[in-house]
Amino acid sequence: MKTDQRIAVLIDSENLEITVQNLFLKKNKNKAKTTKKTPAKRVYYPEWKSIVNEIVQERTVVRLVYYKKQSIQVNTKFEKFWSEEFNGEIRQPEKSVDPYLIIDAVTLAEKCDAIVILAGDKDYLPLVWYLKSRGCRAEMANFPETTAKVVIEQVDVFHALEKKHVLSLPAKY
Numbered sequence: 001m002k003t004d005q006r007i008a009v010l011i012d013s014e015n016l017e018i019t020v021q022n023l024f025l026k027k028n029k030n031k032a033k034t035t036k037k038t039p040a041k042r043v044y045y046p047e048w049k050s051i052v053n054e055i056v057q058e059r060t061v062v063r064l065v066y067y068k069k070q071s072i073q074v075n076t077k078f079e080k081f082w083s084e085e086f087n088g089e090i091r092q093p094e095k096s097v098d099p100y101l102i103i104d105a106v107t108l109a110e111k112c113d114a115i116v117i118l119a120g121d122k123d124y125l126p127l128v129w130y131l132k133s134r135g136c137r138a139e140m141a142n143f144p145e146t147t148a149k150v151v152i153e154q155v156d157v158f159h160a161l162e163k164k165h166v167l168s169l170p171a172k173y
Helices: 013-035 048-056 076-086 098-108 122-133 149-154
Strands: 006-012 042-046 060-067 089-091 114-118 137-142 157-160 166-170
Touching: 006 013, 006 048, 006 098, 013 042, 013 137, 013 166, 048 076, 048 114, 048 137, 060 076, 060 098, 076 089, 098 114, 098 122, 114 122, 122 137, 122 149, 137 149
Parallel strands: 006 060, 006 114, 060 089, 114 137, 137 157
Antiparallel strands: 042 166
């Protein structure tokens, strides 16, 4: 990976967090059915440190933005971690995060060599095409089994997330 590459990392948090919950809760239930054991209740979260570090590598981060709707509270510990660990920002639009992420990506395309989007749905396909038409690399990170195949085929780089990118904690109930 080029070390002089300037990138922006834009995260559709709800997309990724719901994917992790659904994917790993389902796997845990299927595992319990085959072993005939009742699994301990767990909660699954993206392991942000490993995800961001793997995506960024030696590149220069111009912007790191975590988007989450206002209606979903962001934990103050997470806010502090995000700010101190990554110098990232959290944006909380009133409704859908998609338009805000897209506007930021379009704006940053002229200032970055690559835009990395953490999401996997086809909603971002026109953005991928736009970024590439402007000479900006379009990258996406998500779990392959929940990412639209057409998106994986269209991006310049697809960062496949896997189990090591998931934090599993005991549920509090």
